[in-house]
Amino acid sequence: MRKLIKIAVGVCAAAGFATAVSAAGSVSAGLGIGANVPATCTISTSAVAFGPFSGSQIDATGTVTANCVTGTSWNVGLDAGTSAGATVTTRKMKSGASLLPYSLFSDSGHTVNWGNTVGVDTVSGTGTGASQNLTVWGRLPAGSVPAAGTYADTVQATISF
Numbered sequence: 612m613r614k615l616i617k618i619a620v621g622v623c624a625a626a627g628f629a630t631a632v633s634a635a636g637s638v639s640a641g642l643g644i645g646a647n648v649p650a651t652c653t654i655s656t657s658a659v660a661f662g663p664f665s666g667s668q669i670d671a672t673g674t675v676t677a678n679c680v681t682g683t684s685w686n687v688g689l690d691a692g693t694s695a696g697a698t699v700t701t702r703k704m705k706s707g708a709s710l711l712p713y714s715l716f717s718d719s720g721h722t723v724n725w726g727n728t729v730g731v732d733t734v735s736g737t738g739t740g741a742s743q744n745l746t747v748w749g750r751l752p753a754g755s756v757p758a759a760g761t762y763a764d765t766v767q768a769t770i771s772f
Contacts, residue, residue, distance in 0.1 A: 649680070650772055651679070651680055651772075652677060652685055652772045653678045653679075654687065654769070654770040655676045656673065656675050656676070656768050657673050657674040659671050659672060659673035659715070659747055660673075661749065661751045664762075666754065666755065666756045667753050668751065668752055670721070670750050672746050672749065673746075673749065674744050674745065674746060675689075675768045677736065677738075677745065678741065678742045679739075679770075680738050681739055681740040684735070684772065685737070685738060685770050685771065686734070686770070686772075687734045687735075687745060687768060687771075688726060688727030688728070688732075688733040688768070689715055689725050689726065689727060689768055690727050690769070691727075692704075693705075693765050696710075699724065699728075700724050701714065702764060702766065704762035704764040705764065706761055709757045709758040709762070710757065713749060713751045713764075714749070714752070715748070715749050715766065716747075717732075717734050717745075717747075717748070718748060719746070719748055721750050733771075738772075
């Protein structure tokens with residue numbers, strides 16, 4: 612009988628211990644944390660200002676600034692401008708009815724035309740999260756002097772990402 616009581620006490624003690632472990636135990640669950648950082652870009656420009664034209668070639672620069680989220684691939688294109696008959700290879704400034712042709716390039720040697728067909732004549736890069744300045748190399752070729760006036764054009768810079 613004594614043996615039976617010892618076994619019963621041992622079983623109860625074990626059961627009590629198990630209950631204490633169960634009451635003081637812990638259970639874990641993962642807490643999901645997430646955020647979405649969309650691929651976004653902004654673009655800004657500073658003008659190409661040729662200055663006075665007397666018939667001699669003039670080269671000038673402007674800037675397109677791209678700012679994209681890190682790792683975002685982008686392309687910057689420049690359209691033909693607002694003058695009738697202009698193309699991305701021969702843009703035209705206008706003063707009244709008079710036109711003055713000019714070109715825009717993506718290189719300092721003035722050999723790579725800057726247009727707006729992705730993969731053909733745009734400038735590409737990858738976002739760094741900081742502003743990336745792209746130089747626009749403009750050329751007003753030598754030629755006859757048109758009528759006096761203030762010649763202007765607006766070229767739209769577009770960033771695709």
